[in-house]
Amino acid sequence: MPELPEVEVIRRGLAKKLIGQTFREVCRNDQRLRRQSEAPALAGLVGRTVSRLTRRGKYLLIHLDDGQTFLVHLGMTGRLFLLPAACPLPSHVHLLLECQSGQRLIYQDVRRFGQLILYPAGVTPAELRQVGLEPWSRRLTPEWLAQKSAGRTRPIKNFLLDGRFIAGIGNIYASEILFAVGLHPQKPVGQISLMEWAAVLQACRRILARAIRAGGTTIANFADCEGQAGLFALQLQVYGRAGEPCPVCGTSIERLVLAGRSTFWCPRCQPATLATPTEGRNYQSVRG
DNA sequence: CACCCCACCTGCGTGC
């Protein structure tokens, strides 16, 4: 479900309603998530007040008044939302936090790939050490990307999905970004030019920002903290559109599997580069 | 080190 835009939509929505709220009670079920603090540890949330909400990549961080950090990762199907106490609970609820307002903060996760970990004051969550640069970080430049990818052979799609470089890009937006810049998803990342990196970075920022503005992408079950679906799915150019005409040239969109993930691309707008850049240049100079 | 594969889960759509 959630890539950076979806987590950011959740963060902004929750910030309006949760900051200043105090948790009165914590209720956890026994089903294991991918990673999850045990019930006794989560009791540390009781009596604490939310001071602010931040995001790193796809991680949401709920900061508490005593310096503790509650780290939330939504995995594939995690949802975080507020529900009036009187409302019946949906299925697959794994954590329930009673707020003093009477609302309940609910964590629901069908596939249980999510993470809910409470960190003591002064401790940086270990998970965040692996997280790469934020898309809008000033340190993230075409030069930095060229340096990090130099000599590497993996497909650029896999590089974009590797959150240790750029944080927050997931399977949907990786395909969308590559379509926007006309790069074949299998192009070896070490062969991307500085100009191409500049275009990738620009497209990455533009597409993620647009997705946030649209409220995220809802394919099956993403919803913001009020249960509203995100509308960016209407703007997807290639993701999930195998066999449909390319919105730019009409060629049939194709699907291939990279690193075990579906990848969508237009064979005409994103041609495979059969020759290396050097060979291409020589070929042109011979003819020209 | 770089890279790939797979497990971790449940649910839904499709085709037989």
Place this chain on the structure above:
DNA sequence: TGCACGCAGGTGGGGT
């Protein structure tokens, strides 16, 4: 109707 299979927005551990 029922069943088997493939597929789904993420991550990290282990193997090559």
